[in-house]
Amino acid sequence: MTPAVVVVVLSLLLGIQPITTDLYLPSLPALTESFGASVSQAQLTLITLLLAFGTSQLVWGPLSDRFGRRPVLLTGLAAYTLASIGCALAPSMELLIAWRTVQGAAMGAAVMGARAIIRDLYSPEIGARVMANAMGGLGVIACLSPPIGGLIGEAFGWRWVLGGLALFGATAVTLVALRFRESAPRRNPRALEPRTLVTTWWAIVRNPTFLAYTALATCTYAGLFTFLASSSFVFIKVLGLTRIEYGVLVFSMSFTYLVGTRVCRRLLPRYGVRRSVAIAGGLSVAGGTVLGLAALAGVRQPLLMILPYYLFILAHGIHQPCAQSGAVGPFPQAAGAASALNGFISMVVAFGVGIWVGQRLDGSVFALTNGVWFWSVCLAVVAWTLVQRHGEPRRA
Numbered sequence: 390m391t392p393a394v395v396v397v398v399l400s401l402l403l404g405i406q407p408i409t410t411d412l413y414l415p416s417l418p419a420l421t422e423s424f425g426a427s428v429s430q431a432q433l434t435l436i437t438l439l440l441a442f443g444t445s446q447l448v449w450g451p452l453s454d455r456f457g458r459r460p461v462l463l464t465g466l467a468a469y470t471l472a473s474i475g476c477a478l479a480p481s482m483e484l485l486i487a488w489r490t491v492q493g494a495a496m497g498a499a500v501m502g503a504r505a506i507i508r509d510l511y512s513p514e515i516g517a518r519v520m521a522n523a524m525g526g527l528g529v530i531a532c533l534s535p536p537i538g539g540l541i542g543e544a545f546g547w548r549w550v551l552g553g554l555a556l557f558g559a560t561a562v563t564l565v566a567l568r569f570r571e572s573a574p575r576r577n578p579r580a581l582e583p584r585t586l587v588t589t590w591w592a593i594v595r596n597p598t599f600l601a602y603t604a605l606a607t608c609t610y611a612g613l614f615t616f617l618a619s620s621s622f623v624f625i626k627v628l629g630l631t632r633i634e635y636g637v638l639v640f641s642m643s644f645t646y647l648v649g650t651r652v653c654r655r656l657l658p659r660y661g662v663r664r665s666v667a668i669a670g671g672l673s674v675a676g677g678t679v680l681g682l683a684a685l686a687g688v689r690q691p692l693l694m695i696l697p698y699y700l701f702i703l704a705h706g707i708h709q710p711c712a713q714s715g716a717v718g719p720f721p722q723a724a725g726a727a728s729a730l731n732g733f734i735s736m737v738v739a740f741g742v743g744i745w746v747g748q749r750l751d752g753s754v755f756a757l758t759n760g761v762w763f764w765s766v767c768l769a770v771v772a773w774t775l776v777q778r779h780g781e782p783r784r785a
Contacts, residue, residue: 390570395510396519398569400526401561402462402503405469405496406442407531408557410435410617411639413550415535415632416542417621423547424482428622429747431482434489435618436743441493443736446501450729451589455580458502458509458725459571465498466565470558477552492554499561501728508717508724509572516718517662520710521653528647528706532640539636577722589726597779599727602715604775605666607735608768609708612677612701614739615760616642618746623757628691638695645699649706662711663780669707670772676700677765684758694754701765708768715780 390398413420413434421431453461472495475488503523507516541550579585593599624630624638656665679697688694713731720727742760749756 390568390572394568395506396522396526398564399503399506399519399523400530401564402499402506403523403527404530405499405557405561407527407643408534409438409492409496409554411531411534411643412538412553413542413547414617414621414639415539415625415636416547416550418625419542419632420547424485426482428750430486432618432743432747432750433486434482436740436747437486438489438493438496439614439736439743440740441490442497442500443733443740445494445497446729446732446736448729449498449501450505450725450727451580451586453498453502453505453573453725454577454723457571457573457576458506459565459569461498462502462565462569463562465495465502466558466562469495469499470555470562473551473555473558477548477555497729497732501725501732504713504717504728504731505724506572507714508721508728509574512718516714517711518654518657520714521650521657524706524710525647525650525654528643528650531643532647533643535639535643536633536636539632542632573725574721580723580726586726589723590730593720593723593727593730596719597775598719598781599716599731601771601775601779602712602718603731603734604771605708605768606712606716606731607738608764608771609673609705609712610735611738611742612673612761612764612768613705614742615746615764616698616757618743619750619757619760622750623754624691624694627752627754628689628694630691638691642695642698642702646702646706649703650710651706652703653707653710656707657711662715663777665707666711666772666776666780669704670769672700672704673708673765673772674769676702676704677762677768681758681762684754689754694758698761701761704768708772715776 417431421428449461449465469492472488472492476485476492479485479488507520511519538550541553621635624635653665656668676697683693683697716731717724717727746756746760
């Protein structure tokens with residue numbers, strides 16, 4: 390595979406997560422009203438998706454170490470496409486939640502596979518740069534998803550928005566089938582044996598480099614997910630934006646993330662992974678703190694609310710490539726299992742964040758602002774302590 394093919398494949402595999410969560414966000418309030426459901430039920434369409442996404446990676450990871458990345462990717466992407474069709478045709482909120490759960494489980498194969506492919510093909514330092522390139526593609530997908538989702542929702546309704554995910558899944562599975570070659574250097578025939586699984590997972594969770602970068606990935610995604618889980622209700626229901634205006638706002642946020650990945654590519658050759666993460670930690674806590682204080686001061690202008698969050702999401706574009714590559718760096722022979730555990734931990738925390746947010750969407754902005762503020766502080770602590778002490782990848 391040429392480097393360009395690798396980056397395109399990785400962009401689609403990583404981009405499946407933001408398009409699945411972001412495309413329907415502008416239509417989430419309308420979807421809730423069409424089923425006569427509660428806000429907490431609507432949140433389950435996002436929360437259960439992420440819980441299934443995280444949990445399924447514990448299965449997909451060892452499967453990919455045993456049978457290779459390609460068959461796992463083809464199976465997962467095919468299941469994702471079918472589940473997307475089920476979501477679009479769901480006659481009730483209960484069935485929509487069920488199909489979103491299947492969708493999340495299938496999505497786990499794609500994102501886990503992308504992180505494992507990075508470790509298959511590159512060293513940790515180079516892998517962080519390649520991951521930043523791929524996440525630039527992810528950023529483009531994240532940029533386009535909310536405004537396109539808002540336009541489709543306004544013109545045709547929310548079912549067509551969810552149907553668009555089936556088209557994305559079909560495109561991804563076709564590309565993998567036609568252009569992706571197996572990247573695993575060798576397969577582990579014992580990867581699925583219970584004793585091997587326990588031994589491998591125990592070695593991974595005891596590795597301080599894995600723990601440092603997984604904590605970094607978890608905190609930065611928790612701050613992002615706080616925004617995803619609450620922003621449509623806060624900006625549309627509380628602050629009065631239309632679905633299209635909200636889509637444009639989220640587009641601007643995603644564009645800022647895209648800029649962050651470009652900044653990451655500039656920082657890494659000059660400062661290395663640990664210093665780049667430390668710089669981003671300062672941006673994170675600055676953005677979260679300004680946002681939290683602005684809300685306490687009574688600021689309710691949408692633009693003024695999003696400006697400090699730009700700092701957080703800019704830093705997210707630096708943290709994510711470094712964290713994803715760093716977490717699997719010590720495990721060249723078990724990249725699938727390490728990627729799976731990294732994703733599982735992040736999504737379990739996101740599940741808890743979703744429940745917390747759903748219980749605090751009370752017609753105010755504080756579920757969003759306080760949540761982002763809290764995670765920005767946690768992120769800075771991890772970036773300035775754990776990553777600095779244990780951030781040099783060493784093989785297990």
